[in-house]
Amino acid sequence: MKVCNYKGLSISIMLRDEHCPPHVHVNAGAWNARFQFSFWHNDIDLWDVVPLSRRPPLAVLEGLCRSLGQPAHLRRARGIWWSVLQTVCLDNQLWDCESNEVPVMKPVTATTYRISSARYEPEADKTVLTLLGKLAGVEIDL
Structure with missing residues (x-):
């Protein structure tokens, strides 16, 4: 499902066989890239590019990161991920x-x-954590 565009490139979340960590895909034909996002912070990270030999210029990858990092786009990505997978990929991790x-x-x-x-x-664009051994949960406003 499409999240947004950047210079003609579609930033999307696959709806079948998706897995943690939360991420989006960019298929440019000659290369594919994945970018990770989170449900507890607003940073975007390049995960990988394949094939590496056809990696686009750094400016393109940084532009894709900035585009996904825009609040409306990141909120849309989180909403799609949650609605399809019903996980924020934080269960059993430490906080x-x-x-x-x-x-x-x-x-x-x-x-x-x-x-x-x-x-x-x-x-509300927020993540709610329930912690083992702690009565009060944690609300993370994104």
Whole structure:
């Protein structure tokens, strides 16, 4: 399903056989790229380009990142992902309540909890986490 366009290139979420992490596809014919997005922050990251030998100029890839990162486009991508897959790909990951992030390669501390469930609320553009061992959940306004 199409999320947006950038200079004639369609940024889309596939509706069949999709998998975590949340991402979009760009099929340019000579090359394909995937860009990751998240339900807990607003950064966009290039995941991969194949074949690497036909990789487009960096300016094109950065433009695609910026386009997807526009609030309306990112909100649309999240809404499509959630409506089709019903996951934000955060279940069973760790959440650090002090730094408000999914810690990567950081030690578990007293402020770190396992995410037992997570959901996206498209109308409010927010993610709600339920944490094991913590009464209050976490609401992330995106």
